[in-house]
Amino acid sequence: MxxxxxxxxxxxxxxxLASFHLVVTIAVMLTVLGLVMVLSASGVEQYTSGGSAYSLFIQQLIFAVLGSVLFYVALRIPARTLRRFSFPVFVIVLIMLVLVLIPGIGTAAQGARRWFTVGGFSLQPSELMKVVLAIWGAHLLASRRPDDNSVRTILIPLVPAALLVFALVVAQPNLSTTIALGIILGALLWFGGLPLKLFGTIAVTGVVLAGTLALTAGYRSDRVKSFFNPSDDLQGGNYQAKQALYSLADGRIFGVGLGQSAAKWNYLPNAHNDFIFAIIGEELGYVGCLVVLGLFAGFVYTGLRIAARSIDPFWRLLSATATTWIVGQAMINIGYVIGLLPVTGLQLPLVSAGGSSLAITLFMFGIIANAARHEPEAVAALQSGQDGKISRLLRLPMPVxxxxxxxxxxxxxxxxxxxxxxxxxxxxxxxxxxxxxxxxxxxxxxxxxx
Known part of the structure; x- marks a missing residue:
């Protein structure tokens, strides 16, 4: 039959091992799509600025290779090692967030001091903090005694430490990364079992604080005002958002063709970065946009499936938190590109140009794939020699x-x-x-x- x-x-x-195969497949597809679209969206701007049309693409490709190595490393790291070094690494990255604010050490660009620049390559410690906060927070919450469900053990020391991180990132200033870190903290508290009433209070407080910060700086308040007045200042504050909508409209169903975008000819600022989804819509059409949305929807299903099937509280919290962070960031990016949210500057994970973000996100995908190999049935299958071809090819250690x-x-x-x-x-x-x-x-x- x-x-x-x-x-x-x-x-x-x-x-x-279905969850493991899904995570690997989605990571590869999004990374390849991102490399192709970065090449398409950045070539014109790089060439007209006097450089090579392939310069940004080559840099992105180098970080993709580095991210692939980090993905492989993440697959091999045991949970006990992640947990043992989570706090020391958290302290190191926290110190980096302090150092990057010091003139002469941190690199300033476009009114913000967020990067360390070495040999032509830049590193954002705030991107590292996303991963470190998720791992350390999952370790803290998983270390509680099974019979200890008190609010105090959930909030302390996680929330005070996270607030310190938020303050340092806002000082850069970098509100978009602060929002991403807020998503990570919220996911940790939600999946960690914080009572709904208290969680709602914290969430509302966070939204109010984010709104206040958005209205305190000139460029951020201009973005909010432009969002609520979309027909005003079409050559100023609303120019980028309107050009993104024009790009999506020009793409229609099947797009104008890969590499044929008109917006990337200096009509749409940051076409290769914050607004790369608009270039996807223009060149690949609504079909291409649906493919991207489908990949992230598949990632939501897979990440939460891994969390639901994990019996180790650390893997369960970490995979659920990482899934929420990555998908939440993607939805915010897509939301402001299509005009549903104010522009925040959050990148589209694995797709937008940005070396630090790409490498760190691939590392996080590797962590989630590692969690998939620790599902009870996956452990049993691997120990009995079933479905172990990829594991043997990559020489991955046997999950415990x-x-x-x-x-x-x-x-x-x-x-x-x-x-x-x-x-x-x-x-x-x-x-x-x-x-x-x-x-x-x-x-x-x-x-x-x-």
Whole structure:
């Protein structure tokens, strides 16, 4: 009997390493798309400024290679190592956030002091802090005793430390990264079990503070005013937003063709960075935009699936937080490109030009892929030699089952019969497989394997 498409997809998703394969595939597709679009969107501007049309693309490609190395490193790092060094690395990056504010050490550009520049390459410590805050915060919340659900253990020391980070990033000034860090903190508190009423209070307070900061600086207040008055100052504050909408409109359904954008001929500022989604819409059309949205939707599903299937609280919190951060940043970027939000300057993850952001985001994807390999059924499958081709090719270490209170929590190996491996029957078994009564199907299958 022929299986339908839904049945085949369900059977594939029921495989132990499906989450791992999805994360890797989405990371590769978004990175390749980003490289192609950065080359298309930046070539004209780089050439007219007197340089090579490929200069920004080559720089992005170098960081993509570096990010791929970081992705591989993240796949190999055990959870205990991440947790052990999370606080020391947090302190180091915190010191970097202080140093970058000092004239002569940090590099100033466009009215902000956010970068360290060495040998022509720049590094934003605030980008590093996104990853470090997520890892250290997940470690803190996962270190609580199972019976300790007090609000104090959730908030302290995580929230005071995060507020210090926010203050240093705002001083650069860099409100967009502060918003991204706020998303990370909010995700940690939400998935960490903060009571809904208190979480809502903190969220509202954060929105009010962000709005206040947006109205305190001239260029930020101009963006907010332009957003609420879209028909005013079309050659000034609203110029960039309107040009982005024109680009999307010109693309229609299938786009004008790759490399054929008119907006990138100095009509749309930052076409290769903040507004690269508009160039995607112009050259690849609404179909291309839907592909991008579909990839991020697939990432949401995969990241939250990994979190739901993880029994290690650290992997669960970290994968859920990282997914929320990356997708939240993507939705903010797309939101202001299409005119639903004020312009904030947040980049489209893995797609927009920006070496530090690309490399750090690929590292975070590697962390999520590592969490996928630690799903109980993935551990059981890898230890039994199933679906291990990619792991053997990459020489990845064997994942260790989660241990809590000195006991090893295991799951039985994935059933081989596709007809019984349906989503409703594909449950996680957290206890050792020894029991008084056994399923007849399990007995028959073990008999066949013997």
């Amino acid at each position: 022929t299986q339908g498409p839904k049945t085949r997809i369900g059977a594939w998703l029921a495989r132990p 089952p989660y241990r809590a209170s000195g006991a090893v929590r295991r799951v039985a190996p994935q059933r081989r019969n596709e007809q019984v491996r349906q989503a409703g029957q594909n449950r996680q078994r957290r206890q050792a497989p020894t029991r008084n009564t056994q399923d007849p199907q399990d007995i028959r299958e073990r008999g066949i394997r013997r």
